[in-house]
Amino acid sequence: MSLPAVFTPRALWYTGTAFGENWRRRRVAAQAAQAVRAFFIDLWRRLRRKIAAMVPLVLGAAAFALVLAGVIYVLSPLLPEEYRAVLQLIHEGDWEASRLTLSELFDGYGPAKAWIFVGLQMLQVLFAPVPGQLVGLLGGYLFGFWHGLLLTMAGLVAGSLLAMLLGRWLGERLVRRAVPKPVLEKFDYLVTQGGLWNFFMLYLLPALPDDALCFVAGLTRWPIVQLLAVSAAGRLPGMAVLVYVGASVGSGGRGAQAVLACAMLLAAALWLYSEEAESYFYRLSRRGAPGSPRR
Template sequence: MPDSPDVQEVPQPRNNTALWIWIGAAMLLLLGAGLYFTLSMNPIIVKYRELARFYSSRKEVKLFLTRFGPYAPFVFISLQALQVVMAPIPGEATGFLGGLLFGTGLGFLYSTIGLTLGSALAFGLGRWLVLPLVRRLVSQEVYHKFDFLARTGGELVTLILFLIPGFPKDFLCFLLGVSPLPFGTFLVITTFGRMPGTWLLSIQGAKVGSGYYVDFVIFLTVAAAGALLGYIYREAIFQWVRRRHAADVVENKRDRMSL
């Protein structure tokens, strides 16, 4: 029999999947690094970071306020309002300083005025910016948890959320701006809903300012315990809030249909 011709092996195409994955990862890494350095040098981002650091430093805020003498209350109210609009800048430092500089009563009053003005401004901005832009301001986690309020509002549920220690109330103000909740109702809810936490911060600052450190520790412990309980049971509270809100919506629909 004649020898069979040599069978030449057909070269198999190389699997370049791994190579392309590495190339894609490298490109994403370079893109991320470029965006980071670009944003880090952006004047707006830089100013925002400086403002966040300023609000986080009680010493700097105190020194800043004392420069204004008799006009310090007006400046303090403005700072409180600004920290709501510039969420997520922490407002605990300024609330504490209100009590430290002005005493419990006046510190509480000035903080309440500032927080109410800031909340009203955030609500108005939310209503003006409408939903697509509000979603960019609010973190995705917060939006997806509370988008039901943006669709339907809900007075009692909103008040409960404002009363919960550690809840992102500033973000909620923007979100409620795109809800059917009337502005006047929102103003009442945010004013009274913030009062317990504001009073605790004011009295803590006042106790430190007066040298009553034991009393300060007691009130700090109470506030910390409330915040801890709110954090531990946050999911249970949230689920209850959603169920309560859903029940209210169904009941309202029933009432409208019966008319």
């Protein structure tokens, strides 16, 4: 009596092999789906934690920005007609027209336009509602990449220093006397718990009120020198991208939007995985410390 063809050893071997291959594929697919699900769950938890940790700082910076916006609104009639026209264009969201108008104004200053630009960047920090992104783009458009980046950072550092000193002076005389002590203790705890790394990430991320944050930083107990270094380091990558975009627009280059988008994605990724980045840079810095083991 002969076995049916489906029960022959060769047929059984093929059937078992096909079944095993199908099972392995399903297992790999299930593991991949589980990994993707775990990734998005972890991403959502990180996002919630990051936003919750930075809400007090962002709200404080936004409050300063609103106050300074009111000051600008009150004092704007005292400005020259040309600058009022630029502010009106910015308010209307006409960035291209405001950039061209500012470019014409600076060309009229001749050799002194570099110093005027540094002064404008300083004022942009002190009057936080004025968008620093526009000034960074203008620096690249007027002076090219390297010269524009140098002037932009010089104005940012000087303006940030004045804002931090002003925030500390006002904080000691007004804020810390007017705000209840439990609220101040909670604010100090949140800032101290996050450390300078929290400020660095806020300065690094785009679309946050980092100029107004300088006033909030002045309210903390951190030394001004350390806060200024963190501010400069956090702003440098974003400003480099903006100056590059401005220089590319001025020279007719392409790819500036792609560079800007990549920089924003990189900043967002670094923000979400800041603990891992902080740990990595800490280990990296410890390697060069005296007495640290070398690999």
